[in-house]
Amino acid sequence: MRESSSKGNPAALLGQLASILLDKEAQIRLVLTALIAGGHVLLEDLPGLGKTTLALGLARSLDLPFARLQMTADILPGDILGSNFYDPAQRSFVFRAGPIFHSLLLVDEINRAPPRAQSALMEAMAEGQVSLEGACYPLPHPFFVIATQNPEEFDGVFPLPENQLDRFLLSLSLGYPSREAEMRLLCGEAVAPEQVEPQADANVLLEWQAAARSVFLSPEIRGLLLDLAEHSRRDPALRFGISPRALLALQAAARASAFLAGREFVTPDDLRAVTVAVLAHRLRWRDPGDSQGQLQTLLRRCWGFGV
Template structure:
């Protein structure tokens, strides 16, 4: 079972319910961006009901410059979340439905011979966009899955010895179904490590489900969304996230958590790339929450989403466990490691 975004239990409560009411070192640009972020979250929460923490983490992932993996049962709203983010952020968007007969060229593009020019010309594939939705990514073969590795890490595509840069910013939001279902291929560790966060939405509450039944179709609501942040604002926010301050005491806590992942004989601990991902995700979470400084609360909020899929935690749907909530590897580590040394 992977990280359920709305089941986070924070051990520290250093912030009020309205963080923007607190004095924070900021510029006018920061304050304007925070107002837009609050507006974006409010609109997205009207589309994806009853999942405010998942929505916040998804936006944090984008502003951290990372890729997002959504794994859950079909029909849980994964595609709706991705489409809503693309529309509200004003990003160019492509959706690719992965199938078992798909080839890497179907995603990356291919060279086609032009008889008029007497030469081969590269025809870009759907990956040449700012936000790529790789829908049901684990239904394609490992060869096709691996075609995304260079694009996700280097933001470029190499074909026939030529390198083509991807648009900036570039994100992949991938969805995958549980391994218990037929016709799926597990993502290799190298592929999983390219995703900054991994989330599962889970079933809605009865109240949210009633609103779904009585309300508009989600696809109709998506059409009504207006762009809140444009490309330039997203790039500026990504730059601001990298400036969020991380104190040495917070880094001490982060490293204690990382050391705990490496002390187990059951799984491999976090790699240096995983550690950097944890810090970047925490910075983005602090920024989205209205702060320019990371606290242990931010580390805790993103820890499971950053680490569980890297530690080999498999997603298990709630009905398989009889509806019983089971602690993930990351949640057990959080419970065992003290904030203060």
């Protein structure tokens, strides 16, 4: 893989984030995969497991403008997007940008916001722009959303509809750390996000994204993707199969995974690395009791290997 810039190394970035969030290299790699693929991430987890720490560390490591948006039951779209206000000095209305106008936005507890506020994010995440009162405002480039979601059994949550879930390239859980990692945490070995130095910047990140889009995808790998889509659409256990947009998301994530591995071509290992995170939140099973097990069965039946 060619070097994207004299400054910036994805491996160094991964290592630095692993020193901030201990024992979570696989999850950090998936978050970086989404970032390099140009997508967004949904973290479905309990409070206190390091989601905010990871977002802060990522923003600091990439020197990106960062904002944290705490979602509540009474939040309004204007609290997210911004609004027009009358400026007496200019004798006209002026747009005041909301927190969404940052390169890295942490949307904390997204499912505590009512549907109207949740939907305010959809255009921004899909098109990189905000439309407000007849005007269109472009968002920073790059633009990356990390949203956290409380478990559905928590009180006061509004489940995300399917079309909003589809805006997230990947969905994953950090989970509890190992005993060894928690011991290191108690001993103060984890690095605080504000203590790290930037490993790259927005320009380098854009170069990485462009390089990932050029990673070679063979006809055989594309055939595996098409096989999976066809199998999912015939599977009676699914309410509906994989959409073309989900298939494009899987292709983009596989390319970004190969880029992070230092390869110029996608292999089945890249599909193993990203498929569950790309598809698990998009598929709806008629019996949702064991969705992960049913997805693994679908993959083994289609590809001959699980992930």
